[in-house]
Amino acid sequence: MALALTRKRLRLTGLLSPITLLLAVFFLAPLSILLVYAFLEPGLYGGVEWNYYHHNFGRILGWADGEYEEFDPVYMSIFGRSFRLALTTVAASLLLCYPAALWVSRQPDRWKSFFLFLITLPFFASLVVRLFAWVLILKPTGWINETLMALGVIASPFDMLYTEGAVVLGMVYVFIPFMFLPLYASLEKLDRSLLEASGDLGAGRIKTFLRITLPLSVPGMVAGSIIVFIPSLGNFIVPDLLGGAKVLMIGNLVEQQFLQARNWPFGSALAWMVMVAVLAFLLIYVAVVKRADALQES
Amino acid sequence: MGGIFGSIGRRMSGSALLLYSALFFAFIYAPMIIVFTYSFNANPVNMMSWSGFTFDWYRTIFGLSSKLTEQTMYVESTEQLTSAVANSLIVALTTTTVSTLIGTLTALAMARFRFALKTFYRVLVFMPMIIPDIVLGIALLIYFVTIGVKLGLTTIIIGHCTFLGSYVFIVVSARLAGMDQTCEEASADLGASPYQTFRRVTLPLILPGVVGGALLAFIISMDDLVITYFISGVDSTTLPVFIYGMLRRGIKPEINAIASLMILFSLVIASLGLWFRSRSAR
Numbered sequence: 001m002a003l004a005l006t007r008k009r010l011r012l013t014g015l016l017s018p019i020t021l022l023l024a025v026f027f028l029a030p031l032s033i034l035l036v037y038a039f040l041e042p043g044l045y046g047g048v049e050w051n052y053y054h055h056n057f058g059r060i061l062g063w064a065d066g067e068y069e070e071f072d073p074v075y076m077s078i079f080g081r082s083f084r085l086a087l088t089t090v091a092a093s094l095l096l097c098y099p100a101a102l103w104v105s106r107q108p109d110r111w112k113s114f115f116l117f118l119i120t121l122p123f124f125a126s127l128v129v130r131l132f133a134w135v136l137i138l139k140p141t142g143w144i145n146e147t148l149m150a151l152g153v154i155a156s157p158f159d160m161l162y163t164e165g166a167v168v169l170g171m172v173y174v175f176i177p178f179m180f181l182p183l184y185a186s187l188e189k190l191d192r193s194l195l196e197a198s199g200d201l202g203a204g205r206i207k208t209f210l211r212i213t214l215p216l217s218v219p220g221m222v223a224g225s226i227i228v229f230i231p232s233l234g235n236f237i238v239p240d241l242l243g244g245a246k247v248l249m250i251g252n253l254v255e256q257q258f259l260q261a262r263n264w265p266f267g268s269a270l271a272w273m274v275m276v277a278v279l280a281f282l283l284i285y286v287a288v289v290k291r292a293d294a295l296q297e298s
Numbered sequence: 299m300g301g302i303f304g305s306i307g308r309r310m311s312g313s314a315l316l317l318y319s320a321l322f323f324a325f326i327y328a329p330m331i332i333v334f335t336y337s338f339n340a341n342p343v344n345m346m347s348w349s350g351f352t353f354d355w356y357r358t359i360f361g362l363s364s365k366l367t368e369q370t371m372y373v374e375s376t377e378q379l380t381s382a383v384a385n386s387l388i389v390a391l392t393t394t395t396v397s398t399l400i401g402t403l404t405a406l407a408m409a410r411f412r413f414a415l416k417t418f419y420r421v422l423v424f425m426p427m428i429i430p431d432i433v434l435g436i437a438l439l440i441y442f443v444t445i446g447v448k449l450g451l452t453t454i455i456i457g458h459c460t461f462l463g464s465y466v467f468i469v470v471s472a473r474l475a476g477m478d479q480t481c482e483e484a485s486a487d488l489g490a491s492p493y494q495t496f497r498r499v500t501l502p503l504i505l506p507g508v509v510g511g512a513l514l515a516f517i518i519s520m521d522d523l524v525i526t527y528f529i530s531g532v533d534s535t536t537l538p539v540f541i542y543g544m545l546r547r548g549i550k551p552e553i554n555a556i557a558s559l560m561i562l563f564s565l566v567i568a569s570l571g572l573w574f575r576s577r578s579a580r
Contacts, residue, residue: 008411011492015407018400019423019463026460027426027434030441034433037440100322103315115323117569122326124568126521128541129557133329135549136336136346143332143346176326205311234430237523241545251432258436258528268440271433278430 037268048265056269075253079273082249085164085239086232089171090225093179096172097224101180102213105187116184123177131241134170135161138242162244170242171232178231179224186220187213219292226285234274250274330561337554345551355555379556382540389451389526389536390519393458398512400459401466402504408467409474426461427468434461435528442529449531457529458519465518466511473507513571517564 041053055063060075104115122130137143138160145157160166190213198208236251243249250270257267340350361376404423408416426434438457439449447453481503485495523538530539537560544553 012407012411012413015403015411016419019404019419019467022400022459022463023422023426026438026441026456030434030437031429033441033444034437096322096325099315100319103319118323119326121565121568122330124517124521124564124571125330125561126538126541126557126564128523128538128545129333129560130329132541132545132549132553132557133333135545136554137329137332139346141344141346143336146344146347173325173329230428230430234432236432237542251430254432254436258439264440267436271436274430275433278428282428 034268035272037265038272040265042263042265053265056266057273059266060269060273075270078248078253079250081164081247082233082251083277085168085171085247085249086229086235088168089175089232090179090228092168093172093175093228094183094221094225097176097180097183098217098221101183101187101220105184105190112188116181119177119180127174127237128241130174131170131238134166134173135241138166138169161242162246164243164247167239167243167247167249170238171228171235174238175228175231178227182223182227183217183220186217186223190216219289222285222288226281229281230278233277333554334558334561337558339551339554342551345549345554355552356559358552359555359559378535378540382535382537385451385454385534386520386537389454389458390516392455393462393519394512394516396455397459397462397515398466398508400463401511401515402470402508404463404467405470405474406500409471423464423467425464427464431461431522431524432528435525438525439528449529450534453529453531454526454534454536457525458522461525462515462519466508466515469511469514470504470507473504473510477503510571513567517567517571520567521564 037048038056039052039054041049041051042056043049059071060079062071062073062076104112104119107115135142139145140157140159140161142161144160145154148154149157194212194216195208198212199205203211234251234254235249236255239247239249239252240255250273254267254270254274257263257270261267336345336348337355338351338353339345339348340352340354341347359376359379404419408419408423435457438453438460442449442453481499482495485499486492490498521538522536523542526536527539527542530536535543541553541556541560544550
């Protein structure tokens with residue numbers, strides 16, 4: 001008996017040690033070093049000085065050492081813009097996906113899986129390529145402007161690329177599956193008899209939607225919003241390609257610190273602030289889900 | 299009366315939803331269709347203004363001579379492109395093998411054993427998928443530089459494995475969760491060793507999940523830009539990083555052709571993967 005237990009323990013250790021090793025050495029250790037770096041002093045020529053230094057955060061949040069790192073409100077405004085654009089992306093993709101998810105959830109089973117396949121497929125096409133497609137569509141000599149001018153609708157091209165709108169459009173576009181799938185999941189398992197009961201009791205379609213469908217799909221809406229919010233907030237590819245130098249987000253700022261300004265401690269501090277924001281949103285999500293579960297059980 | 303109006307209302311809102319959904323799917327696919335169509339555009343000056351049909355951009359990227367490119371000198375080095383594709387394939391194949399192995403082992407441990415640290419492991423395995431990829435990318439960059447590892451294909455492979463193991467874990471776990479454990483128990487009761495049970499019973503049953511997870515890992519690895527961007531060395535560019543660089547330097551018509559080929563390639567692999575996953579879900 002004892003022997004069997006030891007064997008079992010041995011097998012478990014064998015199964016778990018690869019992931020443990022991988023994540024300890026190449027995930028937890030790098031994140032810890034990132035945290036350490038956020039509290040180090042940047043060296044003059046791109047390196048670091050190994051002493052404790054909190055002005056990397058001061059530069060962002062509003063205290064300065066007055067000597068080397070200055071507080072600059074521009075960082076807070078970039079944070080503000082990132083939150084604004086990420087939240088706009090969440091709202092826009094929610095509005096865009098909800099009716100389509102509702103429609104797909106009401107199709108016969110065979111068609112459902114086909115439409116889900118259509119939704120998931122573009123997710124696998126290269127991200128750069130999908131964004132590049134939007135550059136081609138939006139730029140001054142792009143598809144929209146060329147088409148409208150050929151049709152004689154407009155006389156001269158108008159600027160769509162390198163605007164906040166273009167960045168939101170790009171993020172909504174690449175994150176559609178992230179919003180659609182959770183929405184669909186909550187709409188699909190919605191009990192149809194509730195809708196029928198509501199109709200039988202004399203509620204109109206709008207009332208049934210507002211009182212039954214919408215409240216019951218809240219978990220899907222919350223899940224989709226979180227999953228879209230997380231990659232939007234720290235994004236730097238979309239603002240880089242569709243926003244240009246005009247629409248900087250935190251991700252661009254972090255990238256600049258690492259590959260151009262070579263101020264790694266400051267970049268690490270920025271990155272940790274993104275992480276903390278994301279984790280805060282996740283915790284809120286977990287709390288909401290737990291409360292919803294508790295409500296359903298009671 | 300109310301019934302009639304109700305059914306008319308239902309039909310109208312039904313067709314409004316149908317129309318909306320048609321537009322929704324058009325919105326998803328139109329950009330890719332536009333890129334694909336204009337990859338055959340013969341206009342060397344403005345690639346979005348149609349002036350005729352040509353295969354020349356495709357000839358260019360495969361290093362064949364073509365009239366257009368000789369006229370316009372648009373050629374981005376075919377050698378660089380080929381080496382980027384080769385790097386991407388090396389990285390994706392290695393990563394897929396390693397992360398499929400690690401992810402599957404982890405899924406087996408989590409599904410078949412009870413142990414004290416289970417919740418900790420569940421959170422730990424989810425973490426790499428949850429944190430923003432730019433954070434993981436720069437954390438790995440600092441780490442490799444600090445411990446003195448030269449950036450190159452190895453660092454890219456390691457970086458991809460840190461988060462792809464988790465993806466494989468999810469897919470295989472889903473398969474294991476839907477699986478009947480009685481076959482394994484029967485096998486053990488009939489005197490098969492744990493290894494024999496695994497080899498003859500468990501593995502064949504979870505195989506669709508493992509293959510699905512592997513394909514998912516392959517496609518994500520092939521497409522990863524952000525993490526690779528930070529931890530690839532100078533001479534170890536992958537395809538997405540190469541294209542990203544090309545886009546930053548200015549857009550040239552042959553990118554359309556490269557983009558179209560990439561879309562086709564990923565769609566084929568993804569269709570295979572989703573097909574396997576839908577089979578494993580059954």
